[in-house]
Amino acid sequence: MFALVDVNNFYVSCERVFDPKLVGRPVVVLSNNDGCAVARSNEVKALGVKMGAPWFQMADLAKKHGIVALSSNYTLYGDMSDRVMQILKSYVPNVEVYSIDESFLQLDGLTSVYPCFTDLGQQIRGRVLQWTGLPVCVGMAPSKTLAKLANHLAKKNPEFDGVCDLTAMSLADIDRYFSKLDVAEVWGIGRRLCVQLIDLGIETVQDLRNADPKRLRERFGVVMERTVNELQGVSCLALEEVTPPRKQIVSSRSFGQMVTTFNELRESVSTYMTSAAEKLRGQDSVCNLVHVFVETNRFREDHKQYNASMTVPLTEATNDTRRLIAAATFGLKQIYRPGFQYKKAGVILMELQPAAVRQQLLFKEEDPRSAKLMQTLDALNGQFGRNTLFMGSSGIQHRWSAKFESKTPRYTTDWSELPTVN
DNA sequence: TCTGGGGTCCTAGGACCC
DNA sequence: TCTGGGGTCCTAGGACCC
Numbered sequence: 459m460f461a462l463v464d465v466n467n468f469y470v471s472c473e474r475v476f477d478p479k480l481v482g483r484p485v486v487v488l489s490n491n492d493g494c495a496v497a498r499s500n501e502v503k504a505l506g507v508k509m510g511a512p513w514f515q516m517a518d519l520a521k522k523h524g525i526v527a528l529s530s531n532y533t534l535y536g537d538m539s540d541r542v543m544q545i546l547k548s549y550v551p552n553v554e555v556y557s558i559d560e561s562f563l564q565l566d567g568l569t570s571v572y573p574c575f576t577d578l579g580q581q582i583r584g585r586v587l588q589w590t591g592l593p594v595c596v597g598m599a600p601s602k603t604l605a606k607l608a609n610h611l612a613k614k615n616p617e618f619d620g621v622c623d624l625t626a627m628s629l630a631d632i633d634r635y636f637s638k639l640d641v642a643e644v645w646g647i648g649r650r651l652c653v654q655l656i657d658l659g660i661e662t663v664q665d666l667r668n669a670d671p672k673r674l675r676e677r678f679g680v681v682m683e684r685t686v687n688e689l690q691g692v693s694c695l696a697l698e699e700v701t702p703p704r705k706q707i708v709s710s711r712s713f714g715q716m717v718t719t720f721n722e723l724r725e726s727v728s729t730y731m732t733s734a735a736e737k738l739r740g741q742d743s744v745c746n747l748v749h750v751f752v753e754t755n756r757f758r759e760d761h762k763q764y765n766a767s768m769t770v771p772l773t774e775a776t777n778d779t780r781r782l783i784a785a786a787t788f789g790l791k792q793i794y795r796p797g798f799q800y801k802k803a804g805v806i807l808m809e810l811q812p813a814a815v816r817q818q819l820l821f822k823e824e825d826p827r828s829a830k831l832m833q834t835l836d837a838l839n840g841q842f843g844r845n846t847l848f849m850g851s852s853g854i855q856h857r858w859s860a861k862f863e864s865k866t867p868r869y870t871t872d873w874s875e876l877p878t879v880n
Numbered sequence: 881t882c883t884g885g886g887g888t889c890c891t892a893g894g895a896c897c898c
Numbered sequence: 899t900c901t902g903g904g905g906t907c908c909t910a911g912g913a914c915c916c
Binding site for chain 3: 556557558559560645646647648649650651679681
């Protein structure tokens with residue numbers, strides 16, 4: 459049994475906590491450079507503004523309805539998120555923080571503490587509102603996918619008063635609600651799959667719930683099979699309390715103005731790498747490959763287009779900001795072409811591994827300490843799941859050398875040629 | 881003029897190995 | 899004409915999520 463607790467219109471709600479005048483008004487929070495709407499109040503949603511809609515395209519609508527647009531403040535949202543999650547953890551021992559504004563709670567075995575889950579949901583809503591000022595809705599069901607749908611029902615239907623426990627509803631009632639919900643509302647059914655499902659006559663949540671998982675697997679694969687099973691109340695997705703370390707770290711931005719010179723790009727890339735490297739060290743990892751990319755403005759069909767990227771292997775895994783910047787700058791130097799109006803640049807840290815392993819790999823196999831190393835590696839294999847790098851030191855050496863000799867063109871870092879980096 | 885940023889998983893096919 | 903069987907690794911592309 460799962461509960462999904464989700465903050466309503468999270469970024470907008472955060473802003474309203476600190477500026478109550480915004481309550482009841484149409485509000486959007488905008489992305490970097492105030493480009494797109496990344497959060498909308500209910501009033502704005504009612505006006506038909508879509509997620510990701512460019513702000514400049516809403517100018518008339520905004521004027522007409524007095525839409526308030528705010529620049530995003532991710533430090534604030536992160537802080538508010540932490541507070542909400544702390545409250546949830548005070549109710550239930552097993553919590554999966556799924557995103558900045560959502561958590562799954564495991565409810566199994568808690569019936570003696572909370573005899574009525576709907577009451578629990580209302581308690582949580584009340585306390586989160588009282589302690590943080592944020593409105594949340596709660597959905598409860600025997601699988602995560604169903605808990606997501608229950609949460610959706612709680613949000614959209616006032617009769618639930620913000621809390622929907624599917625197990626407390628009659629089958630007929632569930633059928634009634636699910637028959638009215640588009641199949642696109644199901645977690646895991648995106649734009650593409652939705653079109654294909656409708657082709658097959660599967661248009662509502664109820665249709666998909668009644669489908670044969672085995673048959674859908676043949677056409678769509680194992681993920682779809684899992685989704686249908688989850689809809690039928692067979693839990694296939696477990697609660698994941700510990701977040702595994704990231705497998706890649708991205709840092710990129712669009713520019714407010716077009717950028718043309720190498721030096722401007724280099725400064726941006728250095729900045730992005732600085733924050734990426736901080737995240738890398740924050741999870742105690744080192745990185746083997748640095749990917750750097752630049753893009754022109756794809757919306758400007760009248761401009762010459764140029765998208766380029768390069769993956770630079772590091773001679774030694776590292777989390778040292780200066781070395782990472784040097785590698786990124788090297789790559790940037792290779793792909794930079796004058797004469798283009800650049801709109802976006804970024805770096806991706808790839809082939810991450812725990813920093814501890816790099817140290818221990820220095821041991822030779824006959825070294826008595828290598829037994830300890832193997833223990834560590836086993837533990838890491840458990841922690842990282844299958845398909846990990848850590849199959850033993852010789853395995854790592856082998857895989858890396860194989861990778862760098864692969865057909866894909868790779869580039870060696872020539873440190874002597876690097877431009878000076880501040 | 882102005883159009884976000886950061887992630888994961890699955891699959892198919894080719895290379896390669898024994 | 900007949901042309902093994904089983905496996906891993908890697909990559910690119912497609913799909914999804916918030």
